[in-house]
Amino acid sequence: MSDTLIEVKDLEVRFPIRSKKLFKSETVELRAVDGVTFDIKRGETVGLVGESGSGKTTVGRAILRAIDPTAGEVIFHTRHEDVDVANLEGEALRAFRQHMNLVFKAGPVQLSSLTGDMLRLFRPRMSLVFQDPYSSLNPRMTVRDIIAEPLVASGMVTSREEVDVRVREIAGRCKLNLEHLRRFPHAFSGGQRQRICIARALVSRPDFVVCDESVSALDVSIQAEIINLLKDLQEEMGVAFLFIAHDLSVVAQISHRVAVLYVGKFVEYAPTEKLFFTPRHPYTHALLSAVPRADPDAAFDPIKLSGEIPNPLSAPSGCRFHTRCPLARERCSTDVPEWREIDEDHFVACHFAEEFDFSRVRSH
Amino acid sequence: MTTMLSVRDLTISFRTDEGTITPVQNVSFELDAGRTLGLVGESGSGKSVSTKALMRLLPGTATIAPGAAMHYRTKSGKQVEIEGLRAGGRELRRLRGGEIGMIFQEPMASFSPVYSIGNQMMEAFRLHRGIRGRAARELAIEMLDKVRISNPAARLDQYSHEMSGGMRQRAMIALALSAGPNLLIADEPTTALDVTIQAQVLELMQGLQDELGMAMIFITHDLGVIAQIADDVAVMYLGTIIEKGPAREVIRAPLHPYTVGLLEAIPSLDRLDARLKPVPGDIPSPNQRPSGCPFHTRCGQAMAGLCDQRMPAETTPSTGRSVRCWLHAEEGRHAA
Numbered sequence: 256m257s258d259t260l261i262e263v264k265d266l267e268v269r270f271p272i273r274s275k276k277l278f279k280s281e282t283v284e285l286r287a288v289d290g291v292t293f294d295i296k297r298g299e300t301v302g303l304v305g306e307s308g309s310g311k312t313t314v315g316r317a318i319l320r321a322i323d324p325t326a327g328e329v330i331f332h333t334r335h336e337d338v339d340v341a342n343l344e345g346e347a348l349r350a351f352r353q354h355m356n357l358v359f360k361a362g363p364v365q366l367s368s369l370t371g372d373m374l375r376l377f378r379p380r381m382s383l384v385f386q387d388p389y390s391s392l393n394p395r396m397t398v399r400d401i402i403a404e405p406l407v408a409s410g411m412v413t414s415r416e417e418v419d420v421r422v423r424e425i426a427g428r429c430k431l432n433l434e435h436l437r438r439f440p441h442a443f444s445g446g447q448r449q450r451i452c453i454a455r456a457l458v459s460r461p462d463f464v465v466c467d468e469s470v471s472a473l474d475v476s477i478q479a480e481i482i483n484l485l486k487d488l489q490e491e492m493g494v495a496f497l498f499i500a501h502d503l504s505v506v507a508q509i510s511h512r513v514a515v516l517y518v519g520k521f522v523e524y525a526p527t528e529k530l531f532f533t534p535r536h537p538y539t540h541a542l543l544s545a546v547p548r549a550d551p552d553a554a555f556d557p558i559k560l561s562g563e564i565p566n567p568l569s570a571p572s573g574c575r576f577h578t579r580c581p582l583a584r585e586r587c588s589t590d591v592p593e594w595r596e597i598d599e600d601h602f603v604a605c606h607f608a609e610e611f612d613f614s615r616v617r618s619h
Numbered sequence: 620m621t622t623m624l625s626v627r628d629l630t631i632s633f634r635t636d637e638g639t640i641t642p643v644q645n646v647s648f649e650l651d652a653g654r655t656l657g658l659v660g661e662s663g664s665g666k667s668v669s670t671k672a673l674m675r676l677l678p679g680t681a682t683i684a685p686g687a688a689m690h691y692r693t694k695s696g697k698q699v700e701i702e703g704l705r706a707g708g709r710e711l712r713r714l715r716g717g718e719i720g721m722i723f724q725e726p727m728a729s730f731s732p733v734y735s736i737g738n739q740m741m742e743a744f745r746l747h748r749g750i751r752g753r754a755a756r757e758l759a760i761e762m763l764d765k766v767r768i769s770n771p772a773a774r775l776d777q778y779s780h781e782m783s784g785g786m787r788q789r790a791m792i793a794l795a796l797s798a799g800p801n802l803l804i805a806d807e808p809t810t811a812l813d814v815t816i817q818a819q820v821l822e823l824m825q826g827l828q829d830e831l832g833m834a835m836i837f838i839t840h841d842l843g844v845i846a847q848i849a850d851d852v853a854v855m856y857l858g859t860i861i862e863k864g865p866a867r868e869v870i871r872a873p874l875h876p877y878t879v880g881l882l883e884a885i886p887s888l889d890r891l892d893a894r895l896k897p898v899p900g901d902i903p904s905p906n907q908r909p910s911g912c913p914f915h916t917r918c919g920q921a922m923a924g925l926c927d928q929r930m931p932a933e934t935t936p937s938t939g940r941s942v943r944c945w946l947h948a949e950e951g952r953h954a955a
Contacts, residue, residue, distance in 0.1 A: 549882060
């Protein structure tokens with residue numbers, strides 16, 4: 256059995272933007288995600304980095320079907336094999352939803368084409384942890400009800416006793432005190448709130464969770480604690496994470512593989528070690544050089560990228576990075592670089608990747 | 620080097636519904652002209668509150684305990700006692716902006732949305748430097764150019780919402796520098812920015828500092844940024860400076876267990892597979908400040924009967940460095 260959990264093929268998300276002028280209104284398309292292909296394995300963490308506006312969040316949401324992809328496929332490989340959910344209809348489907356657990360036909364499910372009830376059936380298998388643990392918890396619900404909500408809303412678990420058992424179990428795993436379950440979110444610190452968010456995301460025992468900047472708002476020491484917790488939970492529960500963050504050192508710590516996104520396109524995708532020590536794309540290299548190290552002796556000589564990330568409404572021709580790339584040549588402004596495997600598991604979109612050596616020396 | 624700013628025994632309390640809290644306790648530091656002091660600490664450690672006191676920007680519920688001294692030497696060499704300035708008085712107005720400038724984390728909230736960028740910059744020129752009209756406009760264009768905003772003449776008439784985050788932060792720096800401050804307080808100026816833009820802004824700030832010779836207080840929770848930009852660093856925990864000294868030495872060889880813990884908690888780009896070491900426990904809430912050393916509840920080396928009883932005094936193990944920890948005090952070493 257292949258251990259691939261999610262396959263993303265040529266994913267595109269476009270948003271119509273209406274610009275109103277005096278006598279006419281025009282609709283232009285914003286290509287937030289423009290042809291992204293990658294896969295996530297069972298129990299793996301894939302990091303997704305890029306500057307703001309690069310489309311990181313949109314990729315995550317499109318995989319979860321919180322946003323509808325415009326084109327492309329998202330295939331979810333299921334493990335259980337009992338009910339042919341794909342052919343359930345009407346009453347049978349509704350009855351099935353009352354059923355305690357979700358069990359699926361073996362084989363892949365085209366997530367990108369699921370709609371309505373079928374999609375709702377799939378929801379508990381996937382989950383999301385947001386950036387801000389303050390605004391993502393309902394202040395009028397107790398912690399117990401917040402964590403239980405995915406179970407109750409999906410109809411996965413109906414008996415109150417079982418909901419309680421599940422909530423207690425996940426709260427324990429997330430190192431929350433059981434007496435905290437009766438309290439309201441305002442009584443908790445940022446780190447504890449984020450643990451509540453994680454418990455809520457994992458209570459339905461999903462196969463896949465998107466963590467969208469989930470540790471970015473936390474102080475370093477709490478951040479370290481949450482990263483360790485996510486790693487432990489992954490080991491215990493086998494859940495796969497798509498970890499979206501703009502902080503490269505955080506992504507490096509938690510991810511097995513890392514993808515770099517630039518104006519809606521992947522520029523590089525590789526196992527963490529390779530991406531961080533032998534990057535092949537000039538943009539990855541520039542990003543890495545801009546991270547300030549807590550070491551006064553480490554050379555800090557960020558590569559100067561002229562200007563800012565281009566507006567996706569008017570993405571540059573050819574390679575999208577050519578307007579800021581210090582190594583750009585003529586061809587870069589006309590030809591779109593091919594997405595290719597340059598080394599085992601190491602994908603890059605750059606015409607001249609073979610010529611560059613950006614290897615970084617490990618310092619201690 | 621002349622001492623430009625000297626803060627002694629600054630203690631700030633707030634009245635809240637749950638009683639009085641004291642987010643800043645006995646903070647003392649000095650800053651020489653042209654130097655950069657980094658102020659590090661977790662949220663709630665009192666970094667921002669203590670610098671707001673320097674601008675007398677604290678809300679009405681705050682009181683500065685008597686005995687605090689904030690002495691500032693102006694551009695013309697006059698000694699000003701900030702704590703004694705009359706609220707709303709002329710001297711205080713001259714100090715704000717003209718002598719001490721401030722940059723905040725969220726540039727969107729610092730610009731007025733109804734005036735153009737240029738309008739706001741020219742106001743600063745008029746009030747603090749007496750420059751108006753065409754000359755002010757030209758100077759504003761020069762300032763925007765200095766912070767490397769392209770096409771500054773056109774940008775001058777734009778509003779803050781028309782700019783991207785990085786550009787807005789650079790415009791904010793230009794605005795703060797328009798009044799020609801001697802001291803710039805930067806409160807997490809790069810936290811909301813992408814690394815590439817952060818690198819641009821840091822480099823810009825260092826360049827402008829060299830050019831204009833101003834001093835900076837740089838507030839951040841990112842020790843990486845401190846290592847790159849600060850000459851000296853002060854580490855705060857629950858309102859107290861627990862360690863200070865030259866940034867290089869403090870990061871190389873931290874003395875206080877909290878500084879050690881903070882440095883170990885940082886994810887590194889060089890050790891990818893190592894497990895992170897968080898500082899154990901949670902930061903206590905400000906209305907439950909522990910007795911004795913505020914860090915003893917989370918400290919692995921805390922000594923019962925000493926650290927939980929009495930606050931350690933500041934000791935200076937070597938020139939330029941100081942630490943508040945019983946492990947580095949005479950008495951504590953005997954107890955250990």
